[in-house]
Each structure stands twice: as C-alpha cells, then as structure tokens.
Amino acid sequence: MKSCLGKVLRVDLTTGEIRTEQIPESVYEAVLSGKGLGAWYLYQNMPAGADPLGPDNILGFVSGALTGTGAFFTGRWTVVCKSPLTGGWGDANCGGVFAPAIKQCGYDAIFFTGISDHPVYLWCDNTTAELRDASAYWGLDATEAEEQLCRDTRRKKKPCVASIGQAGENLSLISGICNEGGRIAARSGVGAVMGSKRLKAVVLAGTKPMPCADREQVVALSKKLGTKLNKMSLPSGMGGMLGFGGTMLGKMPSMPLDGSLTAYLFKEWGTPSNTPMAITSGDGPIMNWAGGPKDVPGAVRAYNPEKINRIEFQKYHCYSCPMGCGGRLDIKDIAYKGFPETHKPEYETLQAFGPLCKNNDLESVFFINELLNRAGMDSISAGNTVAWAIECYEAGILTKEQTDGLELSWGNAPAIIALIERMISREGIGDILADGVKRAAAHFGGTERAMQIGGQEPGMHDSRNDPQLAVHFVAEPAPGKHTIGMGLQYGAMSLCDICSWAPPAKVHSKAEDLIPNDILAWIAKANACYSMLVDGAGGCYYAEMMGVHMWRLVDYLNAAAGWDYDGDHYMQIGERIQTLRQLFNIKHGVAPKSFVLPDRMEGKPPLTNGPLKGVQLRNGEQVSLYWKTFGWDQETGIPTQESLNNLQIPKLLEVDAHGA
C-alpha cells in the first residue's frame, strides 16, 4: 500500500529490546492501517488469556493509512490493547498531531510489550529509538509532562508527545492517553495499560516524508473540500434555537439529512452544538439515564453553545482538519480557579457532567474538563460513575461517611469536582470509583443503577432514542462505545451510494425501529463496516458524518494507495476489521453474548416524561439479526467458518510480522 511504510516498531519494556518489524503488503490490502493493523497485530501476537495489566498485553499506537498523504480529516491515531475494563478488545481514538508523528519516524505503528522496572519514555526520531528514564516526569499531569518533555528533548523538530497523567499512573481503569494539551484517547482503559507498563510517554521527533501514490489527485480532492468548508458559515446567534431544533427532531420521523449540516454545526460550535438538541430530542441521557427533559429545567439555556463561543479565543484544528470543531477557551475568570485555559469541552463531557448529573453550572464543566484532560481520565466513564454515585447517595445506598463527607446531591458542582479530584488521586471513595461504575457498584451495591456494558460505561447518546445505537453498545467488541453508528448519522452518510448492500435511508416512523427488523440490522452493519474503514484510514468520524459525497473516502484511498477498488471492496475491508476484533474477544474468552444493556437503557422501566416516554427496546433480538448479517452465529455472535472464509481471514492469519 503506497500510503503506508510497511514497518512497525516493537519495544519490549521488560528487556529493553527495540526492533523494527516488516508488515507484509497483504496485511494492508486486507485491513489497511489504523485499527485494522492494530487488530491484526494484537490477534497474532498476544497470547490468549493475557493479563490486561501484565507484561503480555500489547499496547499499540497506530497511525492511519491516509495520514500524511494530504487527505483532509485523517489525523486520528488509534491506541489498541486488551482492555482492563472489559477484559476484551480495547481501543481508543484521538486527534491532535500524534498520528503523522508516528509516520514521520518511519513507522505505521509502535507496539509495546513487557513491563519496565522503572518509569521510562520512548524517544524516537529519524535514526534513533531508545528508552529513557522518566522518573523526573512521573507524577506530572499529562499537559505538564508534554510541555517538559518537549522542552527537555527538543533538538530541531519540536517533538510530539503522547503521555499519561496521574490517572494512568495510578492504574485507573477509566484512564486514557493525551496529546496536544489534553486531547485524549480516552476509552477502554488504555491509560491504565500504559501506566502498568511504567511507560510515561512516547516522544516522537521524526521528519521523514510520508508516502502517497498519487499526491496530485489527493490534493485535488482536498482542495475542493477545503474551499467548500472555508466558505461555510452560519448566521450569528442561532445557538438559542438548538433546543427547539432538538424538540422538533424528537417529534419528527427518521429521515435522510444533508451531510453538510454536520459541517455547519461543528464549524460554528463544535460538538457542544449537540447539547441543547440532545436534551430536548431524547438523544442525551439525563440524571443517570433515569430522567427526561422536564427533570432538568434550565439545562437547555445553561448549555447554549453561544456561551462557550464567547470565551473561545481561537479555533482548534487537529492535524489535516479543515473544519476545526475544537477550540481553546479562556477560563481565567470563571468561578473555579486554577487553570488559565482549556480545550473546548466535547459534547460528551458537557452532557456527562451537565444533565447526566443534573448540573446546570457550565463553568464547573469547564473546570472538570481541564481536570480530567490533565489527569488523563475518560470523561464519559467518569461522568457515568459520578452520576451513579449521586443517585446512590440520594437513594441512601451511599452514606455521607462513605463519600468522605461530600454532599453528593444532584447538581452539587463543588461536590462533583471534589469527587473527581479524589478519583484522580485515588483518595477515599475515589479509590473505588477510579475503576469505573461496574466495580464501584460491586463494592457498594446499586448494581441496577450502574450504567455499563461489559464493564465499560456508555457514551452520551441514549439507546432508547436510537435502537441502532443500542445494537452497537452491546455488539461492539469494545462495548459501550457510541461512535460506531447512529440512526441520525446514517441518514446523513448516503452509504448506499458507495455500497451495493447498504439500505438507503428513508423517511420512516421511529416506532418501526423499535420492532427488531432486518433493514435496521443491515444499516447497523453498514455503519459498523464503514466506521472500521474510517478507522483504518485514520479518518475522523465527523468527516464520516458529512457523507460520502463530501468527504470522498473511497477516492482518497484509491489515489493514496494506488488502488482502483470500489466501495463494496472497501466495505469488505471494514467488515474484516470488525470480524478480527470480534475474534480477539473470542480468543480471550470474552463471549459476545455476555455484553447486555442495563435494563434502564432498554426502557425497563420506561421513562415517564420527554420524547422517550414509554419507549422499550427488544435489543437482544435486534443484535441477533445484526450478527446474522455478518454470517456469525445468531445465538452466540461467534463468526462461522464460512464467514471467515468469505473474508479470507484464515489466510490473513497465516502471515506474521518479521524482523527486518
């Protein structure tokens, strides 16, 4: 594949051995790079039953197949490992600048095995890859560590740093890995795996060119897209209408949308544009998934994204992104003191510490955002855990003695902040909560109030609002992730225009999706396969949501790789990646059927107010139909031999990386 380097770096932290391995071309043909290369490598090289926090776990940092080719929206890097949260496949994805930095060192990925006997970091440039003592940086938050390592190690090229903060060092099972001052690969407990290896950071300062077959064609595609995006602009002051827009979305049937709407909204406000809409449409969970819009009066106004834009002093763009959904906020003058600035909180963070905790104090969420980003803790998992703790406190399951004297009532922002600080430092009750809601409930009780699937807390999109999302929450090899597919997203993507078997998005009643059906199963499959393809390319899901006609992934891949494949071929690559991740779980003894929605997330009992009032799902039946579309066993979710043969997976698993 002419857009990849064909090499990975393997670092054994126990022995200190560092070697280059060649990846056969057939692997890239089968699964691209990114999550695909990561899935293949981990399946092949990690022994079954490996302890997620032990030496046999492999932690991989993988760039994308399109990263560095000139293709827009391809600056995502993926972390892969066995997840200590779920015991199965783990991955997390992040923007920033780290993805090209991997390739600029001459590798498509860097894989770590073993455990160091002291804190270390990896230094790598064009000619050198070495482990260095990190004792001086251990204990720093991720942003401090990044700044100091940049300053201390810089020669000519400014290094790119991926680092853990205190949460990863403390082996919090809901910790992630950061770059660019708080952009975080947050999910699956990847930070704890890095901490268990005593790997503080990866510092990359390579300057090698990144290959591309037909750069002229790639640039032509980018220029067209960039020119269009540059001209996009919404009239000012429309943020106040988003809540009403959400109300309308909640009442309207499902329908196809214009993908450019994504670009308009995210360019204007970033993902915070979704918060008011989510509150009123039923998309955003409220009060630990037990409430409706009427339970959070004032929340729509509190989370109007215009308030966030007012303190945004610049837009933030990840590498190769022409849209810039991120931003830097000046938070010197907020009520909670300590940080001069923060990355604009994502929708997930706003919803998790806003309506999910019945908290209308926007400034507190700015502060929480910076706390978590610096510590390297996942705001989705942390938010679900804090909301559970509040509900348990209100219900008398947690006592004031157990909360270390914290008055954990709904919406008590100072108490929420104090609890998060304890989780980061593992003090008092924070020591238990730092490992997520499943373990917290196992310790204190309140299991039925703990929103988790297979050990991982769900993203901030309500399964009852979107039966397709409910499927992915449990059928995903990394359960609980919200990024694989949603109904609204599918309506904007026009996947049927590149894939012969993807159903067209049609206007239909939402009630139809509550009854398990084959069309929804095929839509969920199409979404999953395309998302895997995007991950293999190193692409951004927000580009995906703009639709196949605006972000032309198939054309980009053909131009960059020097191939001439159609959409069906690429969707099969996505299917192969998804199947490999499923096989990883089966190899490691994690039964797909063991992932189930908590009753509450399935509408048992149903909500009593809002657009989701009375909604109940039959998710188990829908998941079974989804598995059938892959040719997997409908009862167990285990891929059949026939389905593996159709994807040529047995042949793929015959090849291995070999030392150069």
Place this chain on the structure above:
Amino acid sequence: MARKHPVFSYENCVSCGICAQACPVSCLAMTNIRKQGKYKKPCPEMAEDTCIGCSICAKECPMDVITMVEDAVS
C-alpha cells in the same frame, strides 16, 4: 543562490496544520490567529527564525497557501 522563506496567503488557509507538522525544524507554528468572517482561525507563521528554506511546507500545503520567496539581501 539566495535562500528562500515562505509567505502565506491566509484567505485560503483552512488551518489544517499540515505545513507546520511537515516543517523539519518546526519554525512554523499555528499561532497566527486571523479573523475570517466571525471565525478566529489559527494560521501558520514563522514562530522561530530557523527556516532553512527547504520548501517542504509549500509542497505539502493542499490549499496552495504558501509561496517561497527569496530572502531580501541586506
């Protein structure tokens, strides 16, 4: 032969940062905050006086925002 340095036509810049990441000596940084309509977009600027005139930034820019011009002779 006179050395060259980059000049930027910011109107078409989409803030993708490809130029800054490609620069082998990191003399470019996305720290020039410019207004385009109501948006404050970060654009590249010569943050450090270490440019080696290699033209990589200009070659990598997908939007043709960067032109290399010869340094003025003093």
